[in-house]
Structures are given as C-alpha cells and as structure tokens.
Amino acid sequence: MRKRTFLKNLLALGATASPGVNSFGQLLTRFEHIPPAQLASNEDFWAEIRAGYRLKPDYINLENGFYCFVPQETLENLIGHVREVNYQGSWYMRNERKGNKAATTARLAELGGCSPEEVVITRNATESLDLIITGIHWKEGDEAVMAEQDYGAMLNQFKLAAKRYGVVNKVVSVPNLPQSDEEIVELYAAAITPRTRLLMVSHMINITGQILPVRKICDMAHSKGVQVLVDGAHAFAHFQFNLPDLNCDYYGSSLHKWLSTPLGAGLLYVKKGNAEHVWPLLAEGERDPNDIHRLNHIGTYPAYTDLAISDAIDYHHAIGGKRKEERLRYLQTYWTSQVRDIPGVIVNTPEDPARHCGIGNVGIEGLKPADFAKILMEKYKIFTVAIDGSNVHGCRVSPNLYTTLEELDVLVKACTELAKA
Ligand SMILES: Cc1ncc(COP(=O)(O)O)c(C=O)c1O
Secondary structure, eight states: OOOOOHHHHHHHHOTTOOTTOSOHHHHHHHHTTSOHHHHTTOHHHHHHHHTTSOOOTTSEEOBTTTOOOOOHHHHHHHHHHHHHHHHHHHHIIIIIHHHHHHHHHHHHHHHHTSOGGGEEEESOHHHHHHHHHHHBOOOTTOEEEEETTSOHHHHHHHHHHHHHHOOEEEEEOOOSSOSOHHHHHHHHHHHOOTTEEEEEEESBOTTTOOBOOHHHHHHHHHHTTOEEEEEOTTTTTTSOOOHHHHTOSEEEEETTSTTOOOSSOEEEEEOTTOGGGBOOSSOOOSOOTTOGGGGOOOOSOOTHHHHHHHHHHHHHHHHOHHHHHHHHHHHHHHHHHHHTTSTTEEEOSOSSGGGOSSOEEEEETTSOHHHHHHHHHHHHOEEOEEEEETTEEEEEEBOOTTOOHHHHHHHHHHHHHHHHO
C-alpha cells in the first residue's frame, strides 16, 4: 500500500475545504507569510482549521486531554487503510506491514529529533511507561522517585513493582505555581538517596498543564547516577522540543493525544545503550540486547494504525508544530488571563509561558470540582473533567485547534458568575 499524502488527499476529497477556500494547501499558502506567534490570534485561519473537524453540537468540548479526536481528513485516511488492509489480508501482514511500520517509526523519530533506532510504536503511553517501570532490573530495596501529580496508572505500576520486587517508592509533591526551576529540581534531588535507581517525571502534568524543567531534572539525576523516565503523554506534538535535548533515558507518550492519531497509538523512546537495562513485557526472540525492538513484541495488532500515524504526522506538519504550539498556548492564556485575578477563582496552572501551553486548570473557592464540572456541563454546556486530589482542586480545561474564542468566552463567563455566587 502506498501512503497517500495529506495534501493530495485533501485535494482529492475536498474534505476540509470551507467556503471561499478550495484546499487546505491554498489556505496554508495564503497564511504562510504570517509568523506563528501572530497567526495564533488569527481567527480567520483557525476557523478554517475548525471546518476540517466534525464537532458534536451538544456541548463545547474542552476535554481534549483524554483524546484529541482526529480531523475528518485523518479519519477518512484511516477508513481507507482499514479497507485496504482488510482487502490485502494476510498478504499485507506478511509482506507490507513491517516496511510501513518502519517508515512510520522513522517519521516519528524525525518528529522527535532522534534516531529511528531509539523509537518504537506502542499502543499508548501506559504501555510505553509501564514497560519501563516493570522492566528495570530491580533489586529488593532499590528506590524510585515520582510525584503524586503523576498519572495514576504509572503510580499504580510503581506500587506493583513495590509488591513484586520490593521497590521503595519516594513520592514528592510538585507545587502548582512554582517560583523557579531550581525549586522543582531541588524537590526531586532531595528525594534521591544512594539506593535510587529510577526517577519518573511528567513532562507536562496532566491535571494542571504545568510543564516541568525536565532537562534540569535529568542533569541533576544523572549527576547522582539515577536514570530518568519521562512521561510525555501530554507533551509530544503539543509543544516543540527534541527528545535528545531532554537528556532523558526513556520517554513515553500517547500519540492519540496531541498528535491526533486515531485511538491506540503510542511512542516509546529509549536512549541508545539503554535497552539492555530493561526486560520486555512480552518475550521476543534472541536479539542484540541493545536493540529496542526486543522491547516491542506485541503480537498481531491493528496494523492500519501505523499508516494513520503517518497521516497524522502529515497533518501536524501541514499546520506546523510551532503554529500549533502558539495557538494552543494562546487559547489557554486567552481564558486564564481573564479569570486569574478574579477573587474566588483559583487558576492552578502557572502564568510563566515556559511552564504552560494549551492545558489549564481552574477551581472556584467553595465549589467541589465535581459540582463545578456538573454546572459547567448542565448550565453552560461545557465539557471538562473534574480533578480533586494531589493538591489540585478544579476542572482541567483542554481546548484544541478547533476551539473558538467565543467558546472560551462562555468558560470565562461561567467562572466569573460562579465565583460571585
Ligand atoms: C500524564 C499521563 N500519562 C499517561 C497517560 C496514559 O495515557 P494512555 O491512557 O493513552 O495510555 C495519561 C492519560 O491521560 C496521562 O495524562
């Protein structure tokens, strides 16, 4: 099967064209002279991006943090791939699948700025991260460091490692509004002892959208002989960075979040030379101990996803990573800057642009997050998710590229009215 390109498909299907624009390619050409930071507030451009999505009219979707459902173009491509793989059947699985998967992996590696030998496609961040957490060659009494604001599934996997291998977990708590990078680095450094083997850190904390100074944390941990696993479920293809620049040992992400692939796609990065330190989850035949594919035996899987990842990469490149980052940050600051100083409103996301991007979290004094989320949905028709734990009490707000300022105005109105009530 030959991979069709995003723009070619758009022209063929006319899928995302909106009134006055014949193709997505023309749209991008029309706006290409505008720098990303300026384009972030160009509602004409983003309205045309919005037209490429099929949106449910029932509510304003500010809960993309779970799954950034795909634009129509990627969806149509996926359906085409399902048809083609089904048509070719075992022939595809025996003769085409491996090459296509390798090609997609190489494109993912390019997006992450690393070597294809350091990346494998997984089914989600949970698979990527839990594989490392369980796979480290633990000895009883070894210690691991993590934060209570990390994702529950990974914290549970560390608890399992404690039961299974006698790992001792040291859990820190990251402040919602830190004053400096050093404050955070120190927090993690203080939890490290001579027995620490692994430190896990979220690149972006999922419940608040706070970006952590991962490079500094990795440098500090390495200076103490500790390896670092980064949970990048919300960072990859959300804001721009190169994986090697983080200086981490392992990195896991879900691609169905900010890369907007169909459900069931993830990435695992293992820095060269580290694969031999990890047991696979499912056994692979004999390979070089440092071959990352030793960690990636998953049996038969929905192979058309590999092809749809490539379509999502096309979409990502067509829009442009920097444009996407700037727009997502613009949307978040658009609403948080209007409510941050209102008495009774608590914004749990830092104001410093280096510490945030598209995700924000807001609470209302005296209102339980679950009740806040219910009122947002029932009275204002806004879909968010309530967070009530780990020192975070509020609703997580995660817009996407199709979100309009008018939709965020409804959120601002809701926060303003509820803070006064
Ligand atoms: C920070 C973080 N890590 C890991 C995950 C797990 O992702 P998945 O369910 O796609 O495996 C999530 C999911 O929301 C997350 O927010």
